[in-house]
Amino acid sequence: APVIWWVRRDLRLGDNAALAAAAGSGRPVVPLFIHDETVEALGAAAKWRLGEGVAAFARALGARGSRLILRRGAALGVLRAVAAETGAAAIVWGRAYDPAGLTRDKAVEDGLDGTGIELRAVAGSLLFEPWTVETGQGGFYKVYTPYWKAVRDRDLPEPAPAPGLIPRPDFWPASDEIEDWRMGAALGRGASVLARHASVGEEAAQGRLGAFAAQKIADYAERRDFPAAGATSRLSEHLSWGEISPRSCWHAGLRAMEAGKAGAETFLKELVWREFAWHLLWHSSHIAERNWREGWDDFPWSTDGDSPEATAWKRGRTGIPFVDAAMREMYVTGTMHNRARMVAASWLTKNLMTHWRVGMGWFADHLTDWDPASNAMGWQWVAGSGPDAAPYFRIFNPETQAAKFDPDGAYRDAWIAEGRQSPGQGALDYFDAVPRAWGLSPDAAYPAPAVTPEAGRRRALAAYQAREG
Numbered sequence: 001a002p003v004i005w006w007v008r009r010d011l012r013l014g015d016n017a018a019l020a021a022a023a024g025s026g027r028p029v030v031p032l033f034i035h036d037e038t039v040e041a042l043g044a045a046a047k048w049r050l051g052e053g054v055a056a057f058a059r060a061l062g063a064r065g066s067r068l069i070l071r072r073g074a075a076l077g078v079l080r081a082v083a084a085e086t087g088a089a090a091i092v093w094g095r096a097y098d099p100a101g102l103t104r105d106k107a108v109e110d111g112l113d114g115t116g117i118e119l120r121a122v123a124g125s126l127l128f129e130p131w132t133v134e135t136g137q138g139g140f141y142k143v144y145t146p147y148w149k150a151v152r153d154r155d156l157p158e159p160a161p162a163p164g165l166i167p168r169p170d171f172w173p174a175s176d177e178i179e180d181w182r183m184g185a186a187l188g189r190g191a192s193v194l195a196r197h198a199s200v201g202e203e204a205a206q207g208r209l210g211a212f213a214a215q216k217i218a219d220y221a222e223r224r225d226f227p228a229a230g231a232t233s234r235l236s237e238h239l240s241w242g243e244i245s246p247r248s249c250w251h252a253g254l255r256a257m258e259a260g261k262a263g264a265e266t267f268l269k270e271l272v273w274r275e276f277a278w279h280l281l282w283h284s285s286h287i288a289e290r291n292w293r294e295g296w297d298d299f300p301w302s303t304d305g306d307s308p309e310a311t312a313w314k315r316g317r318t319g320i321p322f323v324d325a326a327m328r329e330m331y332v333t334g335t336m337h338n339r340a341r342m343v344a345a346s347w348l349t350k351n352l353m354t355h356w357r358v359g360m361g362w363f364a365d366h367l368t369d370w371d372p373a374s375n376a377m378g379w380q381w382v383a384g385s386g387p388d389a390a391p392y393f394r395i396f397n398p399e400t401q402a403a404k405f406d407p408d409g410a411y412r413d414a415w416i417a418e419g420r421q422s423p424g425q426g427a428l429d430y431f432d433a434v435p436r437a438w439g440l441s442p443d444a445a446y447p448a449p450a451v452t453p454e455a456g457r458r459r460a461l462a463a464y465q466a467r468e469g
């Protein structure tokens with residue numbers, strides 16, 4: 001009897017414990033991806049990117065003589081049906097850690113209880129299972145640095161190679177066609193622009209990691225904050241969809257550290273920020289829903305995502321070049337440099353006094369590297385309402401930030417076309433990506449800011465001081 005390998009956000013053959021368990025069972029393996037309610041709920045860019053990832057992964061499995069079966073519907077019903085059709089005796093999957101995934105998995109476990117089908121969830125997409133990292137008092141970590149100290153010296157097994165053979169079943173159950181899922185439908189014309197900038201699949205992920213470890217990691221600590229420098233790994237979209245395991249990244253970082261490359265430890269620390277985000281989400285799922293800290297619910301944020309200020313922010317038309325460059329970079333590439341994420345998020349939540357949930361939702365709709373943990377932690381950190389938020393009320397000044405991290409204006413030039421003699425391709429791509437209804441043109445005048453950095457800062461500080469009572 002076959003084993004169903006339920007593929008989720010782990011679109012890889014290498015270092016995949018669920019695949020290893022399935023292939024190692026000696027039974028034929030039926031790889032299955034389900035377009036369930038968690039896929040339905042994805043933002044437009046993430047859903048498109050998942051579709052690309054699933055298609056690439058289906059090709060990779062095909063090249064191994066296996067297949068990826070695609071089905072649509074609630075996971076429990078689909079698993080029941082595929083188990084009945086194939087006579088499967090077992091289902092194995094890589095664990096989820098987010099509330100929606102956990103709810104779905106619980107429904108599957110409850111629903112298949114007593115059917116005799118063996119169910120097995122194995123460690124999936126993290127370096128450290130969230131419940132294995134505890135403070136001296138037995139609770140979870142709420143501050144990054146002690147979390148980092150608690151995990152940095154842990155021994156992690158080397159990443160496991162892809163299994164040599166994925167045993168095939170005697171016959172394949174029916175499968176949907178990925179094209180029929182229309183994963184890019186919500187994206188409109190932006191899909192073809194994103195396609196030019198996305199990096200998809202396990203091979204591409206390994207290529208990025210290899211190139212980063214060989215060329216960039218040494219200078220990573222010094223250069224990672226400069227958005228035009230191309231100095232970061234750009235692995236986030238691969239990590240998000242599980243096209244590479246964090247363990248592969250961790251060991252590449254460790255090897256670079258042993259080779260004396262200066263930036264390697266900083267890279268490991270960033271990988272641990274991702275772990276910390278999942279640790280927080282797993283232990284306190286409300287981080288993705290409401291203010292993590294108490295006392296923030298009265299903060300006078302506007303929750304109107306369609307206000308003129310929020311609309312200008314979303315459309316990269318705030319009149320603050322660093323912020324607008326950031327928003328456009330995301331629209332065109334599906335990712336945004338980390339420094340730019342912080343500055344853009346600060347501008348929305350502080351200077352424009354708009355709720356972080358508005359920004360979190362916009363990012364969720366436009367990031368191809370979206371993950372619920374890092375996005376929620378990032379927004380609450382910047383907004384000041386989150387765990388490990390800056391100890392004082394941090395308001396990034398985009399002009400100071402630009403002077404420091406984009407001194408020659410290369411980042412702003414790369415993404416803003418208005419008022420420039422010969423704008424670059426990325427800056428022009430923006431106008432191809434956005435809905436026509438926005439009525440944007442590279443020949444229009446660049447807007448003046450509705451709020452100056454100084455006025456916005458004063459308003460935000462006053463609100464913060466009022467909150468402090």
Ligand code: FAD
Nearest residue numbers: 232233234235236270271274338341370371374375378379
């Ligand atoms: P590198 O600098 O090369 O770092 C390596 C890896 O470490 C990244 O791929 C990522 O997995 C992890 N990492 C680095 N910085 C962070 C961080 N601050 N928090 C968590 N993990 C980190 N990251 C996402 O993957 N998905 C999101 O939805 C997301 N939303 C964010 C929202 C806000 C408001 C902010 C401030 C940050 C957000 N981040 C998110 C974190 C970070 O900006 C990206 O992970 C990073 O820019 C990805 O680029 P890179 O792969 O080149 O990173």
